[in-house]
Amino acid sequence: MEGEGVLEELVKELEERGFIVTRRGFIEGVSGVKHYFDFIVEDPRSGRKLAFSVTDRIRHEHVLSVLAMRIDTEIPHIVVANEVDPSVQDLLRKCNVFTVSFNKPKFSMLSSLPSKDLKQFTKTVASEILKFLSAIRSAEA
């Protein structure tokens, strides 16, 4: 399956769950710098936004740039990657950056995800987003 197809599946899943999804959108940070993301997901009820990126792997070298975007945009960030270093995952989670990973050797590239795993993949991501937005709603309530 093509990488583009994976993203489309995700968008579809999120839209079906009632989110407004902007593809390849940007958010202007506090600094004035524009940060580009694969999706920007908005909850129409609360107006809350989430940044959403898809990448191959998240390792130590990515921590500063991921954190930099997260802090400057002031919105939570979900990163989907084939491979996420576990220690980095914990660290980023504490900073409101959520990573969804498939740390299995066979998923070396998103573009090569077989269709049966894609379904699982999109469900996991969507649940992660829902979980997060529910947490925000309860915190606000």
Added chain:
Amino acid sequence: MLEVVRTGIEGFDEAFGGFCRGQIIMVLGNAGSGKTTFCAKFLYEGARKFGEPGVFINTIEGKKEFYRYMKGLGMDFEPLEREGLFRYVEMLTPTSKDALMNLSRELTKHALECNAKRIVIDSITPIFMLGPSIEARAILHNAMKNLVRELGAVLLITGEMPMGEERIGHGVEEFVVDGIIKLKLEVPEAGAPRRIMEVLKLRGRPLSRAFYDFEIGPPLGLRVYLSGVLEELESSIDIEDKVPSGVEGVDDLLGGGLIRNTATIVMGPPGSGKTLLLLTLAAENTLRGEKVVYITFEEPRQQVHATLRFLRYDAEELEKRGLRILSVNPRAITMRSFYDIIQGFSKLTESKGSLLIVDGINSLRREFGIDFHRAIRDLVLQAKKAGVTTILSILKEREAVSEEAVTHLSTLADNIVELRINDEGQRIKREILVLKARMSQASNMIHELELVDGRLRVR
């Protein structure tokens, strides 16, 4: 309430209490100002005294040079590395656009692996020189701050200031960091180098005073002087440890002798007995086993030997026993060579319990002009640092030294002994008076100083 992190740096914690966990502190300065040593000391004491693991990311210096230099200053990092309390990361001269990713990798990986509570990036300048915009640098700082907070660490980053440049001028760092410490090495054209630490900002900590003297050297590596160098050095003086003058009666006037590691000025007109008093001090203390250096700007060496013989001492024997006599022509001495002598004597008298006696210090005034007082101050300072007791003689004569000049010098001295000449017509009477004797119960009476059978004594 922010958790206080003590640096372990002597003087710094007493002044500021330390840093706070989660803070980023910027340490700025010109090359050679002591930034690396300050940061190294922070990590070294953190590991040694508080068991906090540290990571040192160096973009300038290799590991071998760093370890060797720090060991020379009394900080041996190898055992700490073996115990897992220290990691040195070479990230030499980042030149590529990947510099920020490399920094992220080294910083995060090592900090997470060893659970670092103290991190140093020395220096951030090469990374910033690669051209990230001010906005990008601000975001990066915020990202680092977030990371450091999550790690529960303190991050020190150093920044280079171009030589001769005083302003910080990095653009954004000074606003986003929690503390700014500026280190300075002042090297005057004439005079001893002086290290100054200026704390410009320190969130959450009181800043009652901004400037502190500090020193780099073994065995501590680095220490900050709380109350100015002279006052701090004096805090270690033992007032019961006294050096006898060797002249009968003089010790009683001084309250038991000269307190070791103090500075004394002996002043008086020509013929009042200054040289006789100083040479007696030199000879008697040499015979007691003290290491004595006698510098004269007044007389040639042969004259010094003759005066010693007049005082019934065997000059050659005294020299064999370790008395060092240096006769220096004041017209031939430059400010630079004067400081070489000062440095030199501290090596000559390396062991504690030594005396430096300088006769005719006023001769330098003509040569050094307005730098004279600073030169004397540095002389006294160096002597005190080396644990040396100093006795200086100065001519007190209206045309030679003004009252103002004597007043200036008196502020540097712990003790002032004045010798006078009283012309009684038939004979000249020498007198001695202790004008000042800090930390001692000195006599305030004028006594006669007489010369009997070639020996001085107080009547």
